[in-house]
Structure formats: structure tokens, C-alpha cells
Amino acid sequence: MEVLQAISATVQNGLILLIGKSAEQFHKEVLSAMELTTRLVVNLHPECIPENSVEHNESDLRVAIHHQIPEEFLSDVSHHHLNLVVTGNDFSEQLSEQIQSMLVGGGCWVILDSKVVPESCIEDYYKLEIGSCLILVKKNIQHAKVRRGGRKARLTGEN
Numbered sequence: 001m002e003v004l005q006a007i008s009a010t011v012q013n014g015l016i017l018l019i020g021k022s023a024e025q026f027h028k029e030v031l032s033a034m035e036l037t038t039r040l041v042v043n044l045h046p047e048c049i050p051e052n053s054v055e056h057n058e059s060d061l062r063v064a065i066h067h068q069i070p071e072e073f074l075s076d077v078s079h080h081h082l083n084l085v086v087t088g089n090d091f092s093e094q095l096s097e098q099i100q101s102m103l104v105g106g107g108c109w110v111i112l113d114s115k116v117v118p119e120s121c122i123e124d125y126y127k128l129e130i131g132s133c134l135i136l137v138k139k140n141i142q143h144a145k146v147r148r149g150g151r152k153a154r155l156t157g158e159n
Helices: 002-009 027-033 052-059 070-077 092-100 151-156
Strands: 015-019 039-044 063-069 082-087 101-112 125-130 132-136
Touching: 002 027, 002 070, 002 082, 002 101, 002 132, 015 027, 027 039, 039 070, 082 092, 092 101
Parallel strands: 015 039, 015 082, 039 063, 082 101
Antiparallel strands: 101 132, 125 132
16 A cells, blocks of 8 residues: 555654554555654554564564554553554544554554544544545644733733
């Protein structure tokens, strides 16, 4: 998938996470486009039998493969920040919240084979649909600068 390669190439010195069987299928594309300083983590469900090529890539120092329930895995690594997340459409609301809290502003979440994604999961994202793929980019929410004092203080004569 060329779109996934293009998005993967934009991650500079960051962390890419692939979750689930459908995401695992595209690890070669992601790895081929990654920069040398970027890390790739593949999270597979414990019952999932990985492709041979995924296991073969464990020798690449940029790649880490974890066999763990996705919600538990993200709880364990919640202190990390994610630049790109690739999942299938089989994520839970808890997983969605965990991804949202770990994804950096401007970070991207690609949902493969997206059929119906609840609006509550994607309200803080810019979204683009390409075929059956949904691309979400987390909004950089900046709070308005609050000016203290200024005119009000001058009008009342306070300094």
C-alpha cells in the first residue's frame, strides 16, 4: 500500500506502532519506507500466529514484536509517544482512547478496512478516506493565549 509507505516515510526519529493481524500484513511496506532513526513496534494478539517475515525482521534493531493483548500492551507502554499507528477496524473504545492519549499532535492513525468508525473515536482528528482506508491526523490543539492585566489594569489605575 503506497499510502502507508508515504506516511511512514514522514516519521522522523519517531515511533510507529502496528496493531493486529491486518496491520501486520503491511509491516514490509512500513519498514521499507522508514528512516533509520525511526522505530517500529508490531503488537500481535497472543493467539495470533505471525507471518514468517515478521519474525525474520526481529533481527532488525529498529523492530520490536510483542505478543500481548493490545489494551494491556498500550497500558504497559503508555509513557511513550506515538507518531504513527496502524490498526484494523477491530479496535475497542478503550484502545481508541489509549491511542489518542499517546499519539502526538500531528501524528497519524491509519485504520485499515474501516467500515464504520464511531464519531466519538475520531472527533479530535482531521480525517481522509482513501478506498477502505481511513487516515486520521491528530489535531494540534493550542490553547488561546491569555493576556493578564493590560488595559483593565490601566483603566483602574492599578500597576
